[in-house]
Amino acid sequence: MRDCVFCNIVEGRVPGAIAHRNDSFVAVMDKYPINKGHTLVMPAKHYPTILDMPKEEVGRLFIFVAKVAKGVKEATGAAGLNIGLNNGQAAAQLIPHLHVHVIPRHQDDGASWNRPSRLLVAADELSKWAEAIRQKISE
Ligand SMILES: [Zn+2]
Numbered sequence: 001m002r003d004c005v006f007c008n009i010v011e012g013r014v015p016g017a018i019a020h021r022n023d024s025f026v027a028v029m030d031k032y033p034i035n036k037g038h039t040l041v042m043p044a045k046h047y048p049t050i051l052d053m054p055k056e057e058v059g060r061l062f063i064f065v066a067k068v069a070k071g072v073k074e075a076t077g078a079a080g081l082n083i084g085l086n087n088g089q090a091a092a093q094l095i096p097h098l099h100v101h102v103i104p105r106h107q108d109d110g111a112s113w114n115r116p117s118r119l120l121v122a123a124d125e126l127s128k129w130a131e132a133i134r135q136k137i138s139e
Helices: 005-010 055-076 123-138
Strands: 018-021 025-029 039-043 080-084 100-105
Touching: 005 025, 005 039, 018 055, 018 123, 025 055, 025 123, 039 055, 055 080, 055 100, 055 123
Parallel strands: none
Antiparallel strands: 018 025, 025 039, 039 100, 080 100
């Protein structure tokens, strides 16, 4: 979909700091991260929410998420991770292209979904995070 920012990133029309990808799924750094290393995992194909995706693909998506989560945790030295999926505007889904948040967490870091302002991170910094995660995934 031309007017979808995530489709544009997946298809390379808009730059994104891609940490990992295969034919079906893409992991890209969140431009407005809750914490350093906050990654979004999305299907290459446009599905608005998880309810629109064939069930067998949902299974494959989460296998990919688990792989990315390991890379995010190791690259950031996080003590834990939040893995979250918002479905629909009422559930705070801002971009209507299914995406799973992988958010590194540290003890008492104070990060939350309700945090009023997210971090602002330069594109080259996001690329560095993506590279660090990519290295850990491939190890
Ligand atoms: Zn899309």
